[in-house]
Amino acid sequence: MHDVPYKFHQSTNFQYLCGYQGSDSFLILTKNEHLLFITQKSSEFEIWEGPNPDKTTLSKNLGIESINDVSEMTQYMNKLLSGPCESTVWCSFFDEDYTGKIHAKHINGLHQLINNEYRARVDKRLDGLIQKLRVIKSANEQKLMRKACEIASHAFIHTMEFSYPQVPESVLETNFELECKKRMSSGSAYIPVVAGGNRACTIHYIDNNCMISAKDSLVLMDAGCEYQNYCSDISRTWPIIGKFTPAQKELYEALLEVQIRCIDLCKPSQLSLNELLVRMYQFMIKYFEEIKLLPAHLTYQEKFQMVSKLCPHHIGHHLGLDVHDCHLISRDEPLQPGMVITIEPGVYIPLHDTEFPKELSGYGMRIEDDILITQNGAPDILTNQCPKKCDIIESISCKNQK
Numbered sequence: 023m024h025d026v027p028y029k030f031h032q033s034t035n036f037q038y039l040c041g042y043q044g045s046d047s048f049l050i051l052t053k054n055e056h057l058l059f060i061t062q063k064s065s066e067f068e069i070w071e072g073p074n075p076d077k078t079t080l081s082k083n084l085g086i087e088s089i090n091d092v093s094e095m096t097q098y099m100n101k102l103l104s105g106p107c108e109s110t111v112w113c114s115f116f117d118e119d120y121t122g123k124i125h126a127k128h129i130n131g132l133h134q135l136i137n138n139e140y141r142a143r144v145d146k147r148l149d150g151l152i153q154k155l156r157v158i159k160s161a162n163e164q165k166l167m168r169k170a171c172e173i174a175s176h177a178f179i180h181t182m183e184f185s186y187p188q189v190p191e192s193v194l195e196t197n198f199e200l201e202c203k204k205r206m207s208s209g210s211a212y213i214p215v216v217a218g219g220n221r222a223c224t225i226h227y228i229d230n231n232c233m234i235s236a237k238d239s240l241v242l243m244d245a246g247c248e249y250q251n252y253c254s255d256i257s258r259t260w261p262i263i264g265k266f267t268p269a270q271k272e273l274y275e276a277l278l279e280v281q282i283r284c285i286d287l288c289k290p291s292q293l294s295l296n297e298l299l300v301r302m303y304q305f306m307i308k309y310f311e312e313i314k315l316l317p318a319h320l321t322y323q324e325k326f327q328m329v330s331k332l333c334p335h336h337i338g339h340h341l342g343l344d345v346h347d348c349h350l351i352s353r354d355e356p357l358q359p360g361m362v363i364t365i366e367p368g369v370y371i372p373l374h375d376t377e378f379p380k381e382l383s384g385y386g387m388r389i390e391d392d393i394l395i396t397q398n399g400a401p402d403i404l405t406n407q408c409p410k411k412c413d414i415i416e417s418i419s420c421k422n423q424k
């Protein structure tokens with residue numbers, strides 16, 4: 023669209039290192055100095071976009087001594103590189119196809135220096151190193167994440183309470199966001215999934231443009247909010263008419279049992295996200311067999327294959343400034359205190375598949391919480407204010423039946 027403003031979202035690595043919210047900026051950290059180079063608007067643009075930040079206040083707020091204009095950056099780097107210091111330059115902006123183009127006008131000079139003259143001293147793998155820091159949340163980050171989880175939990179309760187048959191999915195989506203914003207969240211952390219009936223089997227269903235009918239029966243919502251740049255990520259499944267059918271209840275309780283057992287394993291240990299995934303399949307075999315969802319004649323191997331089809335996504339991911347946080351950290355890394363991960367088993371029964379009970383055909387369920395791994399071992403469920411027990415879910419979701 024021509025000439026229409028859009029919201030800027032700061033790069034999360036940049037956010038993590040300095041907290042500055044403006045666009046087109048560069049941060050240089052050396053052993054002795056911290057320098058921020060920012061883009062100042064012309065006075066004509068200040069009328070449209072608001073005043074430039076006051077450099078002294080900015081310096082004080084960010085704890086960075088030196089705030090400069092972006093036009094001075096190449097010159098500074100030239101001086102630094104040609105000086106006596108021979109140390110490596112670690113950089114994180116040469117994602118050539120993407121950042122390189124966006125910032126072309128600022129970094130062309132720098133590009134020349136780094137790709138030619140000083141090439142041997144440059145290492146472009148800074149992102150992975152920053153993620154190694156980001157994956158362990160500080161006490162202050164934990165506080166912000168707890169708040170993001172609390173806000174989203176309350177927004178879920180209000181949205182469940184508000185729901186009724188013949189409500190458009192988009193209205194639930196908007197209701198969730200409203201409840202988050204009422205609590206000073208900046209809004210949804212990602213486009214929520216609000217899926218009635220069989221649409222829940224489409225894992226990334228984000229159209230959210232259908233009416234949820236009584237016949238759809240269940241609604242699956244996967245939503246989270248951002249608070250002070252930190253994300254929460256929750257999934258719940260509830261009956262749109264306020265009561266599960268006996269078959270749905272049985273499946274829901276089996277899935278919840280799987281989720282609770284997996285959360286119990288979220289301790290500092292040798293276990294990694296990938297190992298937790300295997301444990302999840304094992305629990306699914308146990309609890310789904312108990313409710314006779316899995317045909318008894320199958321071998322263990324076949325059962326394993328079947329549960330991995332019933333839940334085609336991973337058990338979880340890291341959570342933080344990004345919803346899928348620290349994607350460069352391997353899912354084989356053991357869990358450590360300070361990590362925040364999601365635990366989100368789901369079960370999606372294919373439509374008209376005669377291998378499964380007819381009354382469950384086409385339904386999808388997911389239960390997702392955000393877990394802080396703690397030093398003392400007990401998993402800290404940051405989203406524990408969001409109800410998930412069957413009877414509580416029913417008592418909340420039956421409140422607004424028309």
Ligand SMILES: [Mn+2]
Binds near residue numbers: 255364366390
């Ligand atoms: Mn998630």
